[in-house]
Amino acid sequence: MIEQPANVDAAVNTPVVVDSNDDGTVSQELELEHMRSRLEEAIVETRSTSLENRPRLPRIALSKRNRAVVRALNPMLVTYLEASRDLCETDSILFGAALAVCRIIGAKVSTAGRATGHRSAIPAWRRRIEERIAKARALIGRMICFRSGNNRPRIVCTVRMAFAGTNVSLSQPDITQKLTERIYDLKQRIAAWGKRIRRYTERSTGFNQNRLFQSDQKRLYASLERPIVSGTGPAPNQADTVAFWRGLWSESVNHSEGSWTEVVASQCAGITPKDPVIITPDDVAEAVRRAPNWKSTGLDGLHHYWLKGFMLCHSVLARQFQEALDQKSLPSLFTGITHLVPKDQDTQTEM
Template sequence: MHRLFAELEPSLTVTEQNLADRVRYILRSNIFDVAELERLRREAVPSSDENATAEDAAPQMVEQPANVDAAVNTPVVVDSNDDGTVAQELELEHMRSILEEAIVETRSTPLENRPRLPRIALSKRNRAVVRALNPMLVTYLEASRDLCETDSILFGAALAVCRIIGAKVSTAGRATGHSSAIPAWRRRIEERIAKARALIGRLICFRSGNNRPRIVRTVRMAFAGTNVSLSQPDITQKLTERIDDLKQRIAAWGKRIRRYTERSTRFNQNRLFQSDQKRLYESLERPMVSGTGPAPNQADTVAFWRGLWSEPVNHSEGPWTEVVASQCAGITLMDPVIITPDDVAEAVRRAPNWKSPGLDGLHHYWLKGFMSTLGSYDGRVYERLMEEAMKSPLNAEPVNETFHKYLKPFMQGKL
């Protein structure tokens, strides 16, 4: 690009770094759209096919299949004399800058504050963008220190793809853990109860002799559509009947809330029984306790556990331990589980593309698209990933739920 600029503007002295910085600034500031950049490219760079000689045309015909294959697999510029080289370099530079910004932004963002990635269409254009960013991730993945950083790099790449293709990304953070939001049906019923209680208060005030305009207006609205007039002699009885009717409605709405809540609890327990019985029994035996009480004293906690674990204790084992040891002596150890990149790729391939992600918010589609994570570009990335996965305990809560969901069954020999 610098050589081409020197040919177009020989009177200007610009270094390669300065020219790259100017191009990056123009692309980031979005001064020109894609159509305008294409028009400027056509005006500034004349086609060299007309002036090409027969001697120059032969090597171009030989190199054409290689250029086509390279453009399909990785969008790397092959021929600097090509008419579309400048636009392709500008587009790649623009994509690289977006990727860098997205990765830096993701690294400094907690998991719960990450944006929600949308589902993108499986079109050729979107797949081409994913393929273009795939080789750019190799540098970041080689410098990755642990599994969490690898996950943040992948999430940043997915965010960059969404920004490049113009997909709408929600800026609101994702709620993690169990949602504490009140269901819509319960909110509607509670709003009815609140309005009914407010109306009861206004009716009681009017019955007590409060004739302020706001109170009178509310009472008239309460008896709208009926033949009741506020000047009737039996208005006190009508007010009492109306108040009793509202109280009965409030009681009925309260019973409806309790009935709906019990039904929802039964439904969730039945569904949990089908999927995870252990978790259901634990929830029944040890109900969730809200942490509203005072926090435990740190000194008392340390003293309690120090008294249990700091002092050596000699335990006298019974004769049953020898019987168990003799019975287990003939058990052969399980062969070590060797996880290969093909195993991980196969597990990811069978996973649905847009299944609900874990805590990291990364769908399986991005694991399939960014194959550089599995070591297809550098085996050291895969080896580092496996080392970090093997170090983490199998029964611990994984930080990267998407990866561990498929690595743990392999390590346990279940797949």
Template sequence: MHRFFAELEPSLSVTEQNLADRVRYILRSNIFGDAELERLRREAIPSSNGNATAGNAAPLDAQQTAYVDAAVNIPFVANSDDDGIVSHELEIMRSILEESMLETRSMPLENRPRLPRIPLSKRNRAVVRALNPMLVTYLEASRDLCETDSILFGAALAVCRIIGAKLPVAGRATQKSSAIPAWRKRIEDRIAKARALIGRLTSFRSGNNRPRIMRTVRMAFAGTNINLFQPDITQKLTERIDDLKQKIAAWGKRIRRFSERSRRFNQNRLFQSDQKRLYKTLERPEVCGAGPGPDQADTVAFWRGLWSEPVNHSAGPWMEVVASQSASVTPMDPVTITPEDVAEAVRRAPNWKSPGLDGLHHYWLKGFVVCHAVLARQFQEALDQKSLPSLFTTGITHLVPKDQDTADPSKYRPITTQPDEKTI
């Protein structure tokens, strides 16, 4: 749509995001009716009009036409109050689905965009239900679990694009969010500014008349009738300094009060979910890990030496004892994985649990129910062949510090998150 707009209006400089926002605003605000929108669409895209002749209609690339139609119609679909979606809208959704799956089919796992958590609204569920039967053809042709995962991720990406969810521009890498809440940062900034002002006022009271100090003092007394050269300026400075100190004390108490309330809330919630973990945190002080991090090369070398080097186990005499004791154990019956087993495992899983390297949340496995039969068949094949694809043996490892020595790579505890399907 942006390329087509640039051809129509080369003198206007508009970004892709700005153009999409304007289209979305026009459709949501109901400025034009359906008939007016159709007329504008025919004027903007002459080739889409059946009555237009080849002589007075400029040819339009099919891909550009799809982009323009999608940008005009999809926001209306995503914001509709009913679950009914007409055939024209379904065709647009199908084209977006095919484009998304084609885009993610050959994309490495680490380069996949990060899927956001979408609201559990009626219109979003309607879009998921509309795409669900479209996946049958693609899933039936899927050869293994990796291809099935790629199809489901492409479908999830298509849903996010249809409903207008925000996606990162490229890759999965995002800026690491700070553990300090925004309200605490704001209060700490106020305290830092107040302390800096106290220092300037104290310096001026001691006789420092440098221009920078004078400018700060004038700003501190701006809006008042206080003159910096009046006889009682020392008393006014002392009162101003005391007032700032009281504010700093009040802000500090507010931080402590909010922090204590947050700590109690987290402890109560942890007591309901995992009492053992709560008691461990009470017995052992929490490690903040705020020190300098380890060198990346040293970290990779240390953990690669533990995980990548082959290990040769020696067969001791105890293994013969265990083997003789296990000879009388009745073998377990063969396991048969059914679609009902997959549906039950997915139903009990949290919607937005960390998905691992594949980036696919449990929510999408619940919404695209047509994948349960395919997943059951492919999991059964993997179980019978006693082999799993690399998708299930590759994960994202997070290093959690054990103590205050955060510069040593060996002082970390590795925690690895793996794909959602692994829980099945």
């Protein structure tokens, strides 16, 4: 009874057993050696790959086996993290470890780069329904042509396939009535599919409006009152846009400071300076704990789930973030790209 908890912990912490008939210790050592080699391969591969060409990491199931694999790889990262020199190298190590976990558990990893793998905003089920509607409309058109006397081989073949599996023959005398019934049935199906899409659209719109009402009511009311812009107006000239913003941000301007600056300086002289910010591993752990697991990633493509699983990186991240804060510089990994999107058709005149 006393040794039972230790045995249970050992069984839970064991990553994967190769063969239950073999000796448990040998199987575990072989499995750990296999994981170590996969980790080394993934880290080396990630270091030689640019950010935009990294594969897209999938969302893995939160199962006991997957957690066991992450726990097994966590202590193996000590050697790599201790030798890490900056945040970019640490991020590369963590991404390689996440890639190794996905390959060990057999998760499907996209081989194409994240820059080319754009995901459609339309759900897959809606695309399938729209394809069915398009095929049904094409079939209705062929059947109407056949009913009006068009007997071309392609149309006849299509109509014959439409009645496949039934006792209807194209040579029977009541074929016109059968065609009319079949066309009516297809139209009813198209109407049902269209209602399904409209129900989804209305439900999605209502859900988004309710969520926006809880976060920003002013923005919701503005979106309801503002007319919908189709976006067909002329876009602003790219050269003029670049010149406009470059004149605001790139050219140095000598400002003439007035006497108010001396008044503000005298008023702020008695303010106690704020204590310097010290980033600790607990701060990193708390920030990671509150972050959603599978929130959209940044340029590195690494989800928060991996920062939670590889807990040994918290101390390294705290030290490297502190160094970046003291040096007042961040690597290019934390920079983003800003796209200028015209909000309405008056953008040209405002500029």
